Amino acid sequence: MASVRTYAIIYVVLLVLGTAKFVFFEFDFDYWTAISGVMLLAVVKSLLIAGYFQHLIEEPRAISYMMTVAVFMVFLLTVAAGFSIQ
Amino acid sequence: MSDLPPKTSIKRWLVTTNHKDVGTLYLATALFFLVLGGMMALLFRAQLWQSGGTGILSGDGFNQAVTAHGLIMVFWFLSPIASGFANYFVPLQIGAKDLAFPRLNALSYWFYLFSGIMIALSFFQGGTFAGGWTMYAPLNVPTYTPAVEATTGGTITVFALILFVLSITLGTINFLVTIHRSRAEGLGLWNIPLFTWSWLLTVWMMLFAFAALLAALLLLGIDRVMMTQYFATDQGSGLLWAHLFWFFGHPEVYIVFFPALGIMFETFQTFCGRRLVGRKWVIIAMVLVAVQSFLVWMHHMFLTTINLEIKTLIMATTIGISLPFDLMVFALIYTMVKGRVRFTTPFLFSLGALVLFILGGITGVFLGAVVLDYEFRGTYWVVAHFHYVMVSGVTALIAGLYYWWPKISGKMYSEKLGKLNFAVYFFGFNLLYFPMFLAWETPRRVFHFGESMQIYHQMATVGAFVLATSFAIMFITFGHSYLYGPKAPDNPWKYSRTAEWAIPSPPPLDNWSGRPSYASGQLEFVDDAAKATDGGVATETPAAQQEEEHADHASIWPFGIGLGTFVTFIGISGLTPYVYDFMESAVEAGNAEIANGLPAGPDAEPNIMFPILTVIGLMILTYTLFKFGVEEFNAPEMAIAERWPFGGIDNTKMGVWVFLASDVVVFGAAIGAYVFMRIHMGWTEWETIPFASWPGLLNTYILLTSSFTVILALVMAERQNKKGLLATLGATMLLGFAFMGVKAYEYSVKFGDGDYWFSGLEYSLYYVTTGLHALHVILGLIVAGFMIYRVLSIDAYLEDHRPVEYFGLYWHFVDIVWVFLFPLFYLV
Ligand code: HEM
Numbered sequence: 001m002a003s004v005r006t007y008a009i010i011y012v013v014l015l016v017l018g019t020a021k022f023v024f025f026e027f028d029f030d031y032w033t034a035i036s037g038v039m040l041l042a043v044v045k046s047l048l049i050a051g052y053f054q055h056l057i058e059e060p061r062a063i064s065y066m067m068t069v070a071v072f073m074v075f076l077l078t079v080a081a082g083f084s085i086q
Numbered sequence: 087m088s089d090l091p092p093k094t095s096i097k098r099w100l101v102t103t104n105h106k107d108v109g110t111l112y113l114a115t116a117l118f119f120l121v122l123g124g125m126m127a128l129l130f131r132a133q134l135w136q137s138g139g140t141g142i143l144s145g146d147g148f149n150q151a152v153t154a155h156g157l158i159m160v161f162w163f164l165s166p167i168a169s170g171f172a173n174y175f176v177p178l179q180i181g182a183k184d185l186a187f188p189r190l191n192a193l194s195y196w197f198y199l200f201s202g203i204m205i206a207l208s209f210f211q212g213g214t215f216a217g218g219w220t221m222y223a224p225l226n227v228p229t230y231t232p233a234v235e236a237t238t239g240g241t242i243t244v245f246a247l248i249l250f251v252l253s254i255t256l257g258t259i260n261f262l263v264t265i266h267r268s269r270a271e272g273l274g275l276w277n278i279p280l281f282t283w284s285w286l287l288t289v290w291m292m293l294f295a296f297a298a299l300l301a302a303l304l305l306l307g308i309d310r311v312m313m314t315q316y317f318a319t320d321q322g323s324g325l326l327w328a329h330l331f332w333f334f335g336h337p338e339v340y341i342v343f344f345p346a347l348g349i350m351f352e353t354f355q356t357f358c359g360r361r362l363v364g365r366k367w368v369i370i371a372m373v374l375v376a377v378q379s380f381l382v383w384m385h386h387m388f389l390t391t392i393n394l395e396i397k398t399l400i401m402a403t404t405i406g407i408s409l410p411f412d413l414m415v416f417a418l419i420y421t422m423v424k425g426r427v428r429f430t431t432p433f434l435f436s437l438g439a440l441v442l443f444i445l446g447g448i449t450g451v452f453l454g455a456v457v458l459d460y461e462f463r464g465t466y467w468v469v470a471h472f473h474y475v476m477v478s479g480v481t482a483l484i485a486g487l488y489y490w491w492p493k494i495s496g497k498m499y500s501e502k503l504g505k506l507n508f509a510v511y512f513f514g515f516n517l518l519y520f521p522m523f524l525a526w527e528t529p530r531r532v533f534h535f536g537e538s539m540q541i542y543h544q545m546a547t548v549g550a551f552v553l554a555t556s557f558a559i560m561f562i563t564f565g566h567s568y569l570y571g572p573k574a575p576d577n578p579w580k581y582s583r584t585a586e587w588a589i590p591s592p593p594p595l596d597n598w599s600g601r602p603s604y605a606s607g608q609l610e611f612v613d614d615a616a617k618a619t620d621g622g623v624a625t626e627t628p629a630a631q632q633e634e635e636h637a638d639h640a641s642i643w644p645f646g647i648g649l650g651t652f653v654t655f656i657g658i659s660g661l662t663p664y665v666y667d668f669m670e671s672a673v674e675a676g677n678a679e680i681a682n683g684l685p686a687g688p689d690a691e692p693n694i695m696f697p698i699l700t701v702i703g704l705m706i707l708t709y710t711l712f713k714f715g716v717e718e719f720n721a722p723e724m725a726i727a728e729r730w731p732f733g734g735i736d737n738t739k740m741g742v743w744v745f746l747a748s749d750v751v752v753f754g755a756a757i758g759a760y761v762f763m764r765i766h767m768g769w770t771e772w773e774t775i776p777f778a779s780w781p782g783l784l785n786t787y788i789l790l791t792s793s794f795t796v797i798l799a800l801v802m803a804e805r806q807n808k809k810g811l812l813a814t815l816g817a818t819m820l821l822g823f824a825f826m827g828v829k830a831y832e833y834s835v836k837f838g839d840g841d842y843w844f845s846g847l848e849y850s851l852y853y854v855t856t857g858l859h860a861l862h863v864i865l866g867l868i869v870a871g872f873m874i875y876r877v878l879s880i881d882a883y884l885e886d887h888r889p890v891e892y893f894g895l896y897w898h899f900v901d902i903v904w905v906f907l908f909p910l911f912y913l914v
């Protein structure tokens with residue numbers, strides 16, 4: 001398990017990234033650039049939380065694979081369903 | 087050693103957590119629902135005797151009977167009877183003493199039983215759900231159901247299904263942890279018996295598939311109670327339901343078939359006296375099917391407006407999925423050819439299952455072809471196809487009943503009666519279902535058909551009664567055996583090789599006298615205590631052994647939690663009329679924001695009984711959950727076990743992660759529903775609902791901070807710092823309340839503008855998705871409150887800080903969900 005210092009750094013990074021999302025929509029970015037940027041930030045934040053706060057990086061790989069499969073299922077459903085009505 | 091009352095006492099069955107007891111309960115309850123579902127079928131087969139109906143059922147009665155028959159057979163009979171076998175035999179086949187979480191296992195059962203009672207009750211609350219087992223939108227919501235049918239009973243059906251899925255979810259977690267982490271020494275995954283293999287894959291499929299169903303049902307339940315609009319619009323509601331339902335539904339057909347397949351493998355091996363031909367390839371084929379099962383769901387949607395490209399793609403994947411099945415079928419046939427067959431009753435049923443499955447499978451491939459399906463969709467061809475495959479599964483499960491009956495009951499049955507049973511069954515089955523292929527032009531779920539098809543329907547009706555008779559023979563055979571049958575030896579089948587046959591019939595409470603081990607390549611029972619004194623390697627510390635001996639087996643709280651949930655769910659199901667009245671008063675007060683004005687409402691009038699039941703149910707739940715939480719219950723982890731690939735983590739932590747995996751899919755599907763509906767209406771047509779984005783940002787800061795305090799709580803627990811632990815947990819709770827406060831403010835501003843959850847699709851999406859998240863926060867707050875109480879009262883978590891970590895895992899997950907909800911609902 002990591003030290004309090006590491007946790008604190010991650011926490012600060014998360015706050016900054018959270019604010020950054022907001023910034024994308026406050027300034028004049030192209031709509032699709034802003035969406036992509038915000039979603040990318042969301043993914044990075046989730047990975048930080050899962051990896052460090054939930055200690056995924058220290059757990060057996062199989063747990064990460066299982067969670068990846070779960071996320072993949074969601075993508076599969078959403079993307080395929082979204083594509084089916086194009 | 088046992089804290090359990092004897093089997094003759096009712097109390098035993100209320101408090102037991104032993105896997106064999108729970109398995110027995112599952113089997114008995116599932117058979118009860120088989121009879122109930124069968125009665126429905128006889129009813130509507132009688133109605134179908136002549137075109138236009140014999141008048142035995144009203145139109146709505148027919149719809150109810152058909153719907154309830156489908157739901158009961160799939161959910162309350164087929165899946166649970168397999169759970170029964172799995173509960174009883176999977177631990178035995180892998181050399182475990184019990185499941186990883188015995189109390190949760192009992193809770194699974196009680197959820198299952200109470201959900202079954204709910205569906206039975208639904209008939210008496212204005213009639214049960216009548217829109218078919220697939221519950222297609224928009225016939226599943228009050229707005230679009232003719233008023234007489236939008237019954238409280240229909241809503242109870244939906245909540246019964248929700249409760250059932252909760253039962254499945256708990257079972258999934260339990261079995262995944264057990265099979266992965268409680269295998270006897272030397273029992274690698276490749277070598278676990280084939281029934282256990284089939285069940286392992288079944289639970290993996292269940293984990294993801296049922297989570298999607300849970301999402302669909304939650305949204306539907308909210309639609310029905312709160313009058314939200316997920317499935318009530320002409321803006322893609324029908325497609326949304328179909329996608330969610332079939333994403334679950336196709337894997338589900340393999341979920342019900344796999345355990346049957348496992349039984350076929352076991353019985354073919356035993357009664358052909360040889361190992362399954364191509365065993366390794368069969369396992370690979372099963373894994374392939376399990377994966378592919380998630381790639382074909384849209385073959386149930388060929389007649390919807392999905393585009394031709396995706397239809398073509400799905401046609402290809404559908405044909406692809408039949409290939410591994412071919413391999414399994416040939417493996418079974420070759421095993422028979424190469425072995426020396428003994429035609430016992432279980433073998434006959436398994437062989438029958440194989441024959442029926444081949445027919446059903448071939449007719450399925452027809453349906454997988456887009457062009458053919460345009461013709462066949464919604465006809466009796468489909469009905470015949472899926473009964474051949476699904477009831478082929480039932481056939482194999484009956485084989486399982488005969489195969490394991492001597493082990494469970496300790497008595498032999500009469501082969502003569504058993505064979506008679508099979509003959510009548512097989513004849514009745516084909517007389518019932520084969521004519522349906524010939525009468526294929528009959529539309530499904532309708533009792534009007536062409537003159538020329540009458541003869542086939544009459545054959546089918548006669549067949550239905552013959553098939554029912556065969557089940558009567560089955561019950562008589564087992565009853566006869568129980569009363570008069572000779573005592574069963576440990577192993578009545580010469581060539582059976584799995585571990586359950588190496589112990590007495592019926593097995594003792596603790597299964598094994600020594601520790602089962604396959605380290606030498608075959609099953610042996612090791613006496614660890616003796617080994618240690620022999621100067622061998624002492625693998626268990628005396629303390630660990632001590633613990634093993636004090637395993638608990640009894641708890642009443644699973645039953646209590648089941649009861650509390652049951653009462654709560656019944657109560658909630660009856661709240662629709664209140665919400666509808668509120669909606670009506672809003673409209674009358676001049677609220678013009680509601681899209682399309684006031685929709686059609688529910689059938690029932692407000693009834694004070696339902697709010698009261700809700701409150702009573704919640705009170706029971708609070709009390710029983712608390713008692714469950716503080717109860718001392720020791721379910722020791724196996725000291726020596728094969729754990730690939732989940733070594734290096736403890737049982738509970740793995741369980742929490744499995745739960746989170748399923749929750750990812752539940753939440754993901756809800757978010758997916760938002761994305762889908764938004765794409766359907768045109769992505770940029772969407773208007774952001776919250777009055778401003780700052781409350782979302784503020785809540786982002788609040789939740790992130792609470793994640794930080796939760797992680798600090800873990801650090802404090804590790805340092806055994808009680809004050810620090812209390813402070814950090816307390817801060818987490820405060821932040822949770824702050825989050826809820828901001829949320830409440832945000833909602834109240836919207837309400838002030840007259841924008842409610844029923845005001846339109848966008849509003850429903852916003853309120854429900856963020857509401858589900860808020861519900862997660864509330865559940866987390868309750869757990870946090872309980873933990874603070876435990877720290878204060880018994881200095882909990884200072885010696886063993888792991889529960890703080892488990893709680894953190896959940897809380898961080900809730901945080902991650904918000905990481906996505908914030909941009910999706912407040913920014914883009
Ligand atoms: C072997 C390959 C199989 C193929 C290619 C196949 C294909 C299909 C297709 C395309 C449909 C949709 C028909 C329509 O509604 O127009 C269908 C329906 C169905 N299949 Fe299969 N199937 C197969 C095996 C199975 C198995 C093993 C089961 C269950 C044990 C099963 C159970 C069902 C059920 C329950 C339905 C009807 C769902 C409803 O109520 O609409 N199928 N099948």
Ligand SMILES: [Cu+2]
Nearest residue numbers: 336383385386
């Ligand atoms: Cu399918």
